[in-house]
Amino acid sequence: MEEKFDAIIVGAGLAGLGAAYTLAQEGLEVLLLERGDYPGSKNVTGGRIYLNPIRDMFPDLWKKAPLERHITQEGVSVMAGERSLNVSYRGEELDQEPYQSYSILRAKFDRWMAKQAERKGAMLVSRSRVDDLIIENGRVEGVYAGGDELRSHTVIACDGVLSLMAEKAGLRKAGSASQYGVGFKEIIELDSALINERFGLEGDEGAARLFMGEVTRGKFGGGFLYTNKDSVSLGIVVGIKDLIEGQPAVQAPVLLDEFKQRPEVARLIKGGETVEYSAHVIPEGGLRALTKLSGDGILVAGDAAGFSMNIGVTVRGMEYALASGYYAAQAVIQAKAKEDFSAASLASYESMLNDSFVMQDFKNFSEAPEALENHRIYSYYPELAGNIMRDLYSVPAGSKAKLYPTVKKYLGTGELWAMFKDMRKVMKI
């Protein structure tokens, strides 16, 4: 009789790994298929991972996990054409264990986590691209991969933001440009002592910085910088719709080169050597852009489902991927216990997600994508803030203008009213 897995997981990114690890731990028969040479070889993050929401789902994982630096320093730079306004935050809580967040390199982490899942009994097959789903009588019965027909009680689609599997299962349509961003970054190697010196860090402390404004030439998005152990992840995220329509038109890669040449950034990476260039689409449509999460014989988790969220101050995806993989696994574990893999039984995935931080976050921040679409945030306000600061700090040859009128001249009644309206939108986040 042919082998039938409890679950076949398509894609060994964080959703797939979270699911595989959890299923294997409970002794279920799980096959994890990865199209890259090794887990992580196709995966890209900005990146930083926040552990608090997922710590208890994988309690044994974090002590030895190959994460980079724990983030103790947060920064935002509002960039105008020739000047920038910076806010940086340090708090003791960020430097106390257990640390809230870490910088991370996915090729390293995913590969390691896959080993942990294998140790629990998951079967990993790399270099295996899933070509199609086996669908019989409307139910997903397994996958076709490299000429093999592999059968299972459930398929968990963790195949990333484009999720061709969810498309094939009829759970999603190909997305529209307004619901996605594209991120692209360089890994720039720098000596760890030099990183510590330049960013004011000690030991394994790390810094995270977001940049907005001129870095995307006013388009929806921003720049980011994360310090790793002995490298810096430096990149840009920009809305795909804005790249297509936004004026002036600019080719995406140019933005990163310009970003690197900004004096504020250039001095941080000076002498560093770029060792890798990567890129990936990011789901940014929020609650309204989520796919259907389950169908007959299939569950969708991670980026495949749309679980990634930009709320301006934080950009998160990896926790949602790990958590949704975990809950998908729980649904399969329950189904196995009841010996009922029907669509109704697997739908427990959705109710568990609804009760978790994942869907609660997506509901809480459902207005964020629309509020952040306001282009004034990316061009007008950075210039305005820069100009006000310039005038406040300027000491001319003659006498200096009084401070209040200096600021007031930028903020007429019409301007204040426009700001009030913008603020009302931002307050929905």
Added chain:
Amino acid sequence: MSEIIGLKAKLGLDVFKHDKEPHIKIKPGMEKDPRLKRAILVCPAGLYEENQDGEVELTIDGCLECGTCRIACGTEVLEWYYPTGGAGVQFRFG
């Protein structure tokens, strides 16, 4: 100042494994479709170019498999698959 290296050189830093055939193809007859021109702006690897006849051409070498062209242009103009297992870009850092 940190060095600005060209896009080709940047892609040369990545590990790529050759695939038997291109995993993304422009659908025949769609070379001049306005939707395809979007790829020239959005592709982070700069793999789409317009030739003298106004047709968009795609060089698949250096593809980062990011998916941006599929979102921006759509599957009416692009035949879009992932490379076969074990082929394509293999990130060492990610």
